[in-house]
Amino acid sequence: DTEVTQTPKHLVMGMTNKKSLKCEQHMGHRAMYWYKQKAKKPPELMFVYSYEKLSINESVPSRFSPECPNSSLLNLHLHALQPEDSALYLCASSQLLEDTQYFGPGTRLTVL
């Protein structure tokens, strides 16, 4: 089973809202990732967790706050977003940091 699940599938929020994106995998992977993807662009790495510890933070604004409650779950807390943050947010996981990454279906986020 190489499934990574993400909820919600779609999210529309205002600039003053607080919302969270969720990602789950049950493959026993110890590395998990958040990517942001705009149309016709490659996925951009945002955060990397390895063994539930934040490993890489690619200079992402503080209005995005990741959380890894356990080895299967990864959250992305959103607060005071801007319209330009509208994108497809992808979660991925891999056995270890250097291994093949498996992606979830993504959350399509629209900020009004």
Place this chain on the structure above:
Amino acid sequence: DQQVKQNSPSLSVQEGRISILNCDYTNSMFDYFLWYKKYPAEGPTFLISISSIKDKNEDGRFTVFLNKSAKHLSLHIVPSQPGDSAVYFCAARGDHNTGNQFYFGTGTSLTVIP
């Protein structure tokens, strides 16, 4: 600065013929390369990979070729099927200095015409 490039944004191929998707990279320290396939409104799906110690890896209709001296890899799909129509991303893994981060190309949209 884009370290992995896919210079063809789109490609159309007749069903049954060969599809060749190309990818170029700039960093000679990349040691592992992957191809992902992405349908609209879905996340990328891992397709095939190749280590830098090899020059070819085959999986069914999909073959990836790596030319390290040219810093070039390609994905061959033979025979192409309409269900192969999707966006294909190549990705390359950096070394431990980058935290083994993966760098993605901009994608090539493949259309297989029935």
